[in-house]
Amino acid sequence: MLTPPKNEGMLVLDKEKFNKELTVTAIKIDVKKSSLFMKTLADHLLNMKRYQNIIEDPEYVPPNVEQDATNKKRKKNNSPTKYILLSPDIKQDLSNLPEDKQKFIKEECIEVKSYTFIVDYEYWSTDDILRSIIPEEYQIPGSFETVGHIAHLNLREEYLPYKKIIGEIILDKNKHIKTVVNKTGKIDNTFRFFEMELLAGVWDMNAELKESNCTFQFDFSKVYWNSRLQGEHERLVKKFKRNEFICDVMAGVGPFALPAAKNKGSIVFANDLNPKSYEYLKKNVENNKLVNKVFSYNEDGRDFIKNSLKYLNDKSIQEKIIEQRKKDKIESLRKKFKKQNIKNINRNNEKEKIEDNSENIFKTENGTPILFQHYVMNLPAIAIEFLDAFRGIFRDYKDKIKIEQFPTIHCHCFSAAKDRHAEIKSRVENALGHALDEKYIKEIYFVRSVAPSKDMYCISFVLPPEVAFMDENDHQSNKRKLEKSELSDNNNHAKINKIK
Numbered sequence: 001m002l003t004p005p006k007n008e009g010m011l012v013l014d015k016e017k018f019n020k021e022l023t024v025t026a027i028k029i030d031v032k033k034s035s036l037f038m039k040t041l042a043d044h045l046l047n048m049k050r051y052q053n054i055i056e057d058p059e060y061v062p063p064n065v066e067q068d069a070t071n072k073k074r075k076k077n078n079s080p081t082k083y084i085l086l087s088p089d090i091k092q093d094l095s096n097l098p099e100d101k102q103k104f105i106k107e108e109c110i111e112v113k114s115y116t117f118i119v120d121y122e123y124w125s126t127d128d129i130l131r132s133i134i135p136e137e138y139q140i141p142g143s144f145e146t147v148g149h150i151a152h153l154n155l156r157e158e159y160l161p162y163k164k165i166i167g168e169i170i171l172d173k174n175k176h177i178k179t180v181v182n183k184t185g186k187i188d189n190t191f192r193f194f195e196m197e198l199l200a201g202v203w204d205m206n207a208e209l210k211e212s213n214c215t216f217q218f219d220f221s222k223v224y225w226n227s228r229l230q231g232e233h234e235r236l237v238k239k240f241k242r243n244e245f246i247c248d249v250m251a252g253v254g255p256f257a258l259p260a261a262k263n264k265g266s267i268v269f270a271n272d273l274n275p276k277s278y279e280y281l282k283k284n285v286e287n288n289k290l291v292n293k294v295f296s297y298n299e300d301g302r303d304f305i306k307n308s309l310k311y312l313n314d315k316s317i318q319e320k321i322i323e324q325r326k327k328d329k330i331e332s333l334r335k336k337f338k339k340q341n342i343k344n345i346n347r348n349n350e351k352e353k354i355e356d357n358s359e360n361i362f363k364t365e366n367g368t369p370i371l372f373q374h375y376v377m378n379l380p381a382i383a384i385e386f387l388d389a390f391r392g393i394f395r396d397y398k399d400k401i402k403i404e405q406f407p408t409i410h411c412h413c414f415s416a417a418k419d420r421h422a423e424i425k426s427r428v429e430n431a432l433g434h435a436l437d438e439k440y441i442k443e444i445y446f447v448r449s450v451a452p453s454k455d456m457y458c459i460s461f462v463l464p465p466e467v468a469f470m471d472e473n474d475h476q477s478n479k480r481k482l483e484k485s486e487l488s489d490n491n492n493h494a495k496i497n498k499i500k
Contacts (some may be wrong), residue, residue, distance in 0.1 A: 002022070002048075002088060002119070002471035003128065003131070003132070004018045004020055004119075004121075004124045004128050004129065004132045004472075005017065005018060005019075005020055005132065006132055007132045007133050008132040008133060008134070008135055008136070008363060009133070009135070010132075010272070011161070011162065011164070011165055012165065012216055013168050013169065013172070015120070015121035016121075016131065018120065018121040018124060018129065019119070019120050019121070020090060020118070020120050021072045021116060021117075021118060021119075022116065022117060022118075022119050023112070023114050023115070023116040024046060024085050024086055024087070024088050024090070024115055024116075025085075025086040025091065025092045025112065025113075025114060025115075026083040026084065026086070026089045026112075026114060026115035027041075027083065027084040027086065027095070027105055027109045027111075027112060027113075028057065028081055028083055028109060028110040028111040028112075028113055028356075029081065029108070029110060030080070030110065031078070031079070031080055031081060031082050031083055032191045033083045033094050033108060033302045034054060034084075034109070034342075036052065037054075037084050037108070037109075038053065040101070040104055041053055041084065041086070041101065041105075043189075044086055044087055044090055044097060044313045045084070045085065045086060045087065046085040046086060046087060046088075046099065047087065048123065049123065050122060050123055051085075051117070051119075051123075051434050052085070052086065053085055054084055054085070055082065055083050055085065056078070056082065056083075056084065057082060057083055058080060058081040058083070058115070060080070061080060062079070070281055073374065078179055079352045081110060083113070083115055083174035084308075085115060087460035092112065092114055094106075094112065101242075107231055107323045107436055110479050111263075113216050113242050120355065125173070126169055126170060126173045126174070127140055129169050129173070130166065130169065130383065130391070133162065133165065134162060135161070138158050138159070141153065141155060141159050142167060144170060145226065145227050145228060146227055147179070147207045147208040147209065147225055147227055148207035148220075149176060149177060149178040149179060149204070149431070150177070150178075150179045150180075150181060150204075150206065150207055150215075151167075151171070151174065151177045151179070151180045151181070151182070151219055152181055152182075152183065152220070153166070153167075153180070153181070153195070153199070154183045155182050155183075158370075160470065162490065163182055163199055164199060164200070164258050166199065167180040167182070167199025167200035168180075168196060168199075168200045168203075170199075170200065171200040171201050173187070176203060177201065178201050178202060179198070179200075179201040179203065179499075180198070180199040180200040180201050180203055181196040181197065181198055181203050181205075182196060182197050182199050183195070183196055183207070184196060184197050184288050185437045186220055187460035191351070193221065193222055193223055193224055193274070196221060199363050205219050205220045205221040205222075206219055206220075207219075207220045207225070207377065208217075209227075211227075211230055211233065212230070212237065212255075212259035212262075212263060212413055213235055213259065213262060213263055214254075214258040214262055214284070214288050215284070215287055215288060216253055216255070216258075216280075216284050217280060217284060217287065218253045218276075218277075218280040218284075219276065219280070221251055222274075222276040223252060223274060223276050223277045224252050224274075224277070225252065225253065226254070228391070228448065229447070229448075230255075232447050232448075232459040233255045233256055234459070236256060236376065236410055236444075236458070237256060237259045237263065237264060238264075239259050239374070239395075239408075239410075240260050240266045241264065241265075241359050241373075242264060242266065243264065243265065243266070243267070243348065244266045244267070244373040244374065245266070245267050245268075245269070245312060245370065245372045245373055245374075246262075246266045246267070246268045246269070246370070246372065246373070246374045246375075246376065247268075247269050247304075247305075247308050247312075247372040247374065247375045247376070247407075248260075248269070248270040248271065248376045248378075249271055249298075249301045249304055249305060249375060249376065249379075249383075249386065250266055250271070250273075250301055250377055250378050250379040250383065251271055251272045251277070251281060251376075251378075252272055252274075252277050252281070252377075253272075253280040253281050253284055254270060254280075254284045254294070255283065256270075256378065257281070257294050257331060258284060258285070258288055258290060258294060258397065261290045261293040261294045262288060262290060262293075264386075265410060267293060267321055267361075267370075268293070268294045268295070269294075269295045269297065269311055269312060270294055270296055270297070271296070271297040271298070271299055271301065271304040271397055272297075272298065273299065273300055273301065274328075275297070275298060278296060278297070280299035281296045282296045287399055290319060291324075292320045292323070292324035293321075293324060293410050294312070295317065297311070297383070298425060301377070301379070301383075301386045301389075302386050302389040303374070303389075304412055305389035305390060306353075306389050306391070307367050307391065308372060308375075308393075309371070309372075309393065312369070312370050312372060313369045313370050318362050318370075321362075322361075322362070325361075332361060335405065338481065366400055367397075367400065367407075368397060371401070371405055371406075371407060372407045372409060373407055373408065374408050374409075374410060375407055375408070375409045375410065375414060375463075376410050377409065377411040378410075378412045379412065380412040380413050380414050380456050380457075381414065382433060383411050383412055383413060384424075384427050384431050385409060385431060386398060386426055387409070387428060387432050388413065388432070388433065389429050389430035389466055390409070390432065390463055390467055390468065390469045391432070392468070392469065392470045392471055393415075393463075393468050394465075394468040394469055394472060395468075395469055395470070398469045401465075403462075403465060404465050404467065406462050406464075406468065407462070407463050408442060408461065408462055408463075409460070409461055409462075410458055410459075410460045411428065411458065411459050411460075411461075412447070412457070412458045412459075413427070413454065413456070413457055413458075413459065414450065414454055414455065414456055415454070416451075416453050416454040416455075416456055419443075421444045422457060423439070424444055424457055424459050425444070425459070428459060429459070432464070433470065434464060434466050434467045435469065436461060436464065437464065440461045440462045440463075440464050441459070441460075441461045442460040442461055442462065443458075443459075443460050444458075444459045444460075445457060445458045445459075445460065469484065
């Protein structure tokens with residue numbers, strides 16, 4: 001494997017130090033046989049980025065030619081011979097090539113030679129350069145997160161002496177990167193952002209990026225964004241449907257909310273406690289033309305859950321949604337008719353159909369409120385703690401809401417327990433104040449590893465009716481039952497361990 005020279009301990013980038021002389025086997029050929037050689041030896045060519053597999057014969061000296069009287073430039077003289085450069089592992093005697101390739105070369109070439117050239121800094125990858133300067137006893141820093149033009153690192157202590165040169169290399173090797181920062185503190189669980197220091201480039205934290213057909217703008221130093229969660233954003237949004245109501249409790253700048261509205265046709269109520277996240281959430285809603293499709297709030301998550309039904313059943317908001325749906329449908333029909341070149345249509349009939357369909361999404365029976373189909377709670381450090389807000393959320397509508405109408409809650413969390421699923425389920429039960437029957441659990445999905453012994457999960461479950469209709473007396477009774485159950489489990493574990 002080709003590697004750059006060792007420059008262990010380098011703290012100031014010196015590109016010349018990474019130059020490496022490389023000698024390879026070269027086949028001198030008649031230029032007319034270039035295509036034949038390239039095809040026959042395709043699996044054994046140099047194949048190094050920025051370096052050609054076939055070059056002009058460096059020994060060829062062109063005959064003197066007179067200058068062109070018209071443009072004063074020397075006429076180009078291509079050499080009648082070329083060098084085919086082989087992979088660095090091919091010996092000059094060709095002995096490690098297949099016999100048929102050896103025979104072909106000996107019969108068709110002019111001469112087998114060696115060719116020496118310099119492999120410079122530009123050839124080596126970021127990892128190659130870092131491996132060259134970081135001491136052998138350390139692994140090279142892992143991959144960095146890209147947020148628009150920003151490269152975000154989370155360097156461990158052993159890398160801190162090299163942080164500036166690491167930043168400079170990342171900046172130099174990734175042309176779209178303008179800013180390289182390093183996380184310097186823990187994430188703020190209230191507003192979900194962390195302190196950062198500039199390693200290289202300019203301090204420009206105003207990021208703009210595209211994800212899931214949506215454009216996002218935000219100040220990365222003031223809000224939370226994790227590009228590594230794009231797959232999780234897309235996975236969850238795929239579960240939503242057109243005309244479904246989504247309640248995004250810890251929405252950030254909208255990575256779940258905006259794609260749900262734009263790509264799935266869902267109606268989203270999105271909230272974040274961080275005033276800056278709320279500011280950019282509203283801006284992103286406007287920029288993506290999702291006004292009256294995504295409604296933004298700036299509240300504590302627990303309060304937002306408790307108020308969610310009131311917001312969804314607000315007649316003024318419903319009217320905005322209906323009106324927007326009518327406008328969208330009319331625009332869609334207009335484009336359709338224009339494309340099909342249809343001129344004579346009964347616009348009154350079409351308008352009546354649009355109005356009927358738009359209003360259907362808010363029709364209920366027996367005074368039952370409109371309900372959300374999904375609640376998203378993406379604050380893995382503490383989201384489970386907010387589940388207590390669901391206690392008694394449907395208390396005023398007991399016996400009116402059918403089980404198939406109950407929402408699914410998608411709650412993100414971390415776990416470092418030996419039995420991750422059991423530990424997550426137990427924490428959810430404690431927060432809900434009621435046992436979570438297996439029939440209500442849809443999945444406990446592994447999202448990603450965040451540390452060697454710590455993983456991120458998303459538990460998706462149907463809100464149990466016992467929780468939704470709970471009153472304070474129910475809560476106290478259930479709390480005692482859960483405590484007894486946990487005590488019994490602990491006693492059983494202790495007995496088992498004693499027997500062992």
